[in-house]
Amino acid sequence: MLNALFPGESPTNLLQPGRKLIPKYTILPRFGHHPVPNVDEPWVAAAFTPPQERTPELKEAIQLSDLLVDEFLAADLYVFGVPMFNFSVPSTFKAYIDQIGRIGRNFAVDEQGFKGLVEGNKKVLVITACGGSFQPGTPTASYDFQEPYLQGILDLSALQTSS
Numbered sequence: 001m002l003n004a005l006f007p008g009e010s011p012t013n014l015l016q017p018g019r020k021l022i023p024k025y026t027i028l029p030r031f032g033h034h035p036v037p038n039v040d041e042p043w044v045a046a047a048f049t050p051p052q053e054r055t056p057e058l059k060e061a062i063q064l065s066d067l068l069v070d071e072f073l074a075a076d077l078y079v080f081g082v083p084m085f086n087f088s089v090p091s092t093f094k095a096y097i098d099q100i101g102r103i104g105r106n107f108a109v110d111e112q113g114f115k116g117l118v119e120g121n122k123k124v125l126v127i128t129a130c131g132g133s134f135q136p137g138t139p140t141a142s143y144d145f146q147e148p149y150l151q152g153i154l155d156l157s158a159l160q161t162s163s
């Protein structure tokens with residue numbers, strides 16, 4: 001049995017192909033109508049404090065992030081439906097990425113650069129949508145910060161995209 005992570009709905013609730021593609025999986029609403037909060041100062045303090053040194057306040061500040069990272073690492077299949085908003089990803093999707101981007105948990109960094117820490121034969125399906133056209137070689141191509149961002153952020157966790 002695959003453990004699938006389908007973190008969201010499109011913020012406008014119109015980009016819903018994933019629901020039809022994989023109806024048997026549980027959808028975990030993590031953005032769209034159920035956005036996760038933005039990271040804040042206590043979150044940053046907690047993330048950069050070793051777990052054994054965290055005060056109760058810092059533990060609380062990082063609790064949701066820990067849950068989201070655990071959920072992310074436990075998944076075998078990831079489905080992301082991401083529309084383009086102002087040439088990039090919606091802020092609700094970015095808030096989710098900020099919550100799960102944790103050094104030492106899903107990626108590491110050293111003098112060699114970044115190293116993804118997500119292991120195993122995991123599959124990623126990314127469904128993007130936009131109102132305009134940003135094909136390579138066209139005058140609008142350089143405005144596409146959506147797909148390059150998604151590619152980079154998934155590479156960072158060592159998730160190989162195939163679509």
Ligand SMILES: Cc1cc2nc3c(=O)[nH]c(=O)nc-3n(C[C@H](O)[C@H](O)[C@H](O)COP(=O)(O)O)c2cc1C
Nearest residue numbers: 010012013014015083084085086087129130131132
């Ligand atoms: C706030 C907002 C900003 C948008 N910005 C862009 C944009 O910069 N470029 C573009 O091609 N489409 C843009 N769109 C159109 C969305 O990308 C398009 O509606 C979406 O991909 C389709 O998903 P939906 O059916 O869930 O709305 C924008 C839509 C909204 C609501």
